[in-house]
Amino acid sequence: MNPYEYTQLHADRFKEQLKDLLRIPSVSTLPQHKPDVERAAAWLIDDMLRIGFHRAEAIPTAGHPIVYGEWLGAGPNAPTVLVYGHYDVQPAEMADGWDTDPFTPVERDGKIYARGAIDSKSNVMAQLKAAEALLATGGAPVNIKLLFEGEEESDSANLAAFVAAHRDRLQADVVVICDGSMADLQQPDMGYSLRGVVSLEVTVYGPQRDLHSGHFGGTVHNPIHALADIIAALHNPDGSVAVPGFYDDVLPLDADERAELAQALPYVEAEWRDVAAAPAQWGEPGYNLHERIGARPTLEVNGIAGGWAGEGFKTVLPAKAWAKISCRLVPNQTSQRTFERVRDYIQQIAPPTVRVDVQLVSIGEPLLIDRHHPMVEAAMRAYERTWGKRPHYVRAGGSVPVSVDLQRELGKPLVLMAFGYKGCGAHGPNEHVYLDLWYRGIETMLQFYAEISEPDR
């Protein structure tokens, strides 16, 4: 039996295993879910050992454990592949608009609905099940190292240090970053860049305590008003970011790259219409939708709060208001410099009637890969064999902060391979995965391993 046949034969069991993993609410940003994150790590270790990995362990960190497993049976002359993925997920509550409980996977119309379905437990499971299919049918043609992080959705605080401390163990000929999505279900993408992300929190302090808006309204600068003024001043009316110097370090696109990116544009636009479905497009002038998402930096307020915004009405003039802001970065911007520019600008425009505090929350640098590297070419062929179409080059809008650390620490080529679809609601309610896409992901990994072990097949 070959690994493709094995995968077909065990498709239902693979799917049930995916559901088992989705049932574990491994939310890395919420302290109360720490035991669940650990449970998810243990689940992965168990499966690695069951399918025949030589080594599998959960490595404790100051935060959540790193799951590492390896099978080196292909021998020292075969290529070695290090695959990165993450098993932690974003928070999710019914109140966010879920139709069913986010941690009770529901299968409907060829999809599984659950938090983490697309971001990124299906990717993690595609890697694990591709490895199983190979090991159960005579062994893999490459050495496989799987590195699954439990803190991608918080800030990957401990992975960079781990990678730096274990360069030898993690050494490989190619590093596959398996986390991300494509814009179309039938047309694969080959991402070659990821945006960085720097997040910060702005808090505006006004009166020393919440006040009655009747007794004090009109005499105290309402922190919500001051915060709104600050947020309003972060963008120009045309949609560009107004922070001085924000775009200074951005590597411009050349004509060749713009032409290649244009191939994927119709898919990016179609997906935007289906998923975002906002009243109108918006963004930085002079760039198309694909370029805005992947090749230009942005600044978004991800959350805002102040006063009483729940049920009923409370005529309060609040003591403070705050916003959580993140900037997506592109080469050659840096998190620290961008944070400083945003912070300095906010402090500069902050009025003297309030006190404004700006705190850095997390950083992550942007990534750019040589899109014509032989390892990327091998991945292109693997997709083409599975999907029947050569992938489009894309610049992804999301962030995998650790990819830059892996690139820097290991000094080896990176390839971005991911089997998600952008319309699957990552980070939002009713997140789901298409099972067809997931099975193709497993097959693509099998093809990739074949391509790099027999380049001339």
Add this chain to the structure above:
Amino acid sequence: MNPYEYTQLHADRFKEQLKDLLRIPSVSTLPQHKPDVERAAAWLIDDMLRIGFHRAEAIPTAGHPIVYGEWLGAGPNAPTVLVYGHYDVQPAEMADGWDTDPFTPVERDGKIYARGAIDSKSNVMAQLKAAEALLATGGAPVNIKLLFEGEEESDSANLAAFVAAHRDRLQADVVVICDGSMADLQQPDMGYSLRGVVSLEVTVYGPQRDLHSGHFGGTVHNPIHALADIIAALHNPDGSVAVPGFYDDVLPLDADERAELAQALPYVEAEWRDVAAAPAQWGEPGYNLHERIGARPTLEVNGIAGGWAGEGFKTVLPAKAWAKISCRLVPNQTSQRTFERVRDYIQQIAPPTVRVDVQLVSIGEPLLIDRHHPMVEAAMRAYERTWGKRPHYVRAGGSVPVSVDLQRELGKPLVLMAFGYKGCGAHGPNEHVYLDLWYRGIETMLQFYAEISEPDR
């Protein structure tokens, strides 16, 4: 024994009764507290009957019950006083910054801390205990009608209709509105105006669902940004409201009134420094602090929300963001007209990249009383006898929406008498009442009843 002596003798029991009432979380805006509001009504009825009222009942409404009690033993030739108060309270949670549970009254340093302590259960209890002191010592020199509402903190939705339907029963020679605060503990105020309040909710809708800010950031107009732009456009940089026509209907102050209001200004300023303690004063140019609070209209955002603003970070581009806004109105503005102006302006500035919905939540008209009316003069003397100082004229910043209804429906003089202190945290955490102030309130009512029954004493 005279009623003053009776009050002294029973001071401790009066205080324990106040605490009993404060233990009942009669939050009118939250449906889950409906039974508590009813319990508070029943508690008041019981006490009215116990002290000898001829009639006391909780009148059901479409919302919370109205408590009405009367003692008409002074006979048809004596003046009749109708007193309005409210027994419902604002929401309160430890998370808002309370040092102790808001519904477990704590006595410390001559104060009682609890939600409703100052707004307005101490006022309600001052009225009830003044009546008790008179009835227990030979009867009152006036007929007393007590009308306590259970919906003042929501929107007094049912009181106006009740008053219109029971004009005969509520008929009186003077109507005392007992809800509000003074700016200094030693210097009484005589309020003669109240601001109206109109509240509304603005919701900005963007993409059809919450989006991943990496996958879509930079291509969709973030509803939080659009809402911030709208809020920023509601005020001019100088602190005045930017809504076209907002000030058009405002009755200007004349020189006499400004001079009288200036007497209280140092107290208003001192209280602002103690309680608000914001980094700097703020507000409409050309008016002092007292005038801004009482004689000028304002627009405040009382709450804002959108995206993820809780613990941790969620890089979401939210489907919507919303704000709760209220305007405080002064004579001769109207709620409806002001709402329309704000709504029309917001819709006019709303960008085409989002959809903006503006809903009216509640209305309440401003009040102005002839500050030289004999009934107001009687109240001035009552305060002077108790405090040893003639009150300062003040225009209050707060709102008692029903006062306008009572003025219109009953056609009788209104007097604003209240025994709160502005520094007591109404609507905020650690709300409290000074017991000294509260006992003086009881005495002032006894003096007022004496003044209007024997004007020449």
